[in-house]
Amino acid sequence: MNIKEEELIEKYKIDIEALKKEQLKLAKNLNIKDSIDFNNVQNIAGIDSEFEGNEILITITIIDNNFEITSQEYASGKLNFPYISGFRAYREMPIMLQAFDKLEEKPDIVFVKGHGITHPRLGLASHFSLIAGVPTIGIAEQLLDGEIKGENIAKN
Numbered sequence: 001m002n003i004k005e006e007e008l009i010e011k012y013k014i015d016i017e018a019l020k021k022e023q024l025k026l027a028k029n030l031n032i033k034d035s036i037d038f039n040n041v042q043n044i045a046g047i048d049s050e051f052e053g054n055e056i057l058i059t060i061t062i063i064d065n066n067f068e069i070t071s072q073e074y075a076s077g078k079l080n081f082p083y084i085s086g087f088r089a090y091r092e093m094p095i096m097l098q099a100f101d102k103l104e105e106k107p108d109i110v111f112v113k114g115h116g117i118t119h120p121r122l123g124l125a126s127h128f129s130l131i132a133g134v135p136t137i138g139i140a141e142q143l144l145d146g147e148i149k150g151e152n153i154a155k156n
Contacts, residue, residue, distance in 0.1 A: 001085070008082040019087055023121035030126055032117055036109060036135055043070060045107035047099070047128070049092055054079050056092060058099040062107050075099035088114055089127035100132055107134060115140045 001009075001016075009016055045062045056079050062071040075098035081091040100106075115123030116138025125138030 005084050008084060012082055014081075014084070016084075016087075019090065020121060023127075026127065026130055027122040029130055030117065030122075041065065041108045043105070043107045045103075045110040046113075047096060047110060048113045049096070051079075056095050058092065058095045060096075060099045060103065060110075062103065062105070071103055071105065073099050073102040075102065086119070086121065088124045089122070092124065093127060093131065096128060097131065110134050110136045112136055112138055113140075114138050 008014070043062050043064050045060055047058065047060045050057045050059075055076060057074060057076045059074045060072070061069060064070050075095050077095050077098070079091055080094070081087075083091060096112075110125075110128070110132070112125035112128055114125050116125035116129075116136065117123065118138065118140060119126065123138050123140070125136045129136035
């Protein structure tokens, strides 16, 4: 953690060790077996977040297997948890679930901009999957842990 994150933890009185333990406990409930037959997938969702100051906007879009948009929802609100690397779910999950709950039809699979099982404890995508009850794949911009060797990811 950097100095800014340590200051935020102290300012907001966050028990980081308790959150780490919670993430590890929840991660034990993940089903990471490849159990989806993509030939049977009828609709796919993508979730992303945007920030403006202390506000968050979550958008969710569903497409069918012809890549036509079938549904779009959003939710916005005030952030109640600071940004601390490795703990995005505690910051974004409440609004993500508000947007997801607005959907009339739930998707077969969800892509989330964020880490999933590559997170050292429990990434945003995996956390969302557990709470929303839908298979989820995390799409991260960079590794949190490990290194890329050729086409393989090596965990540290």
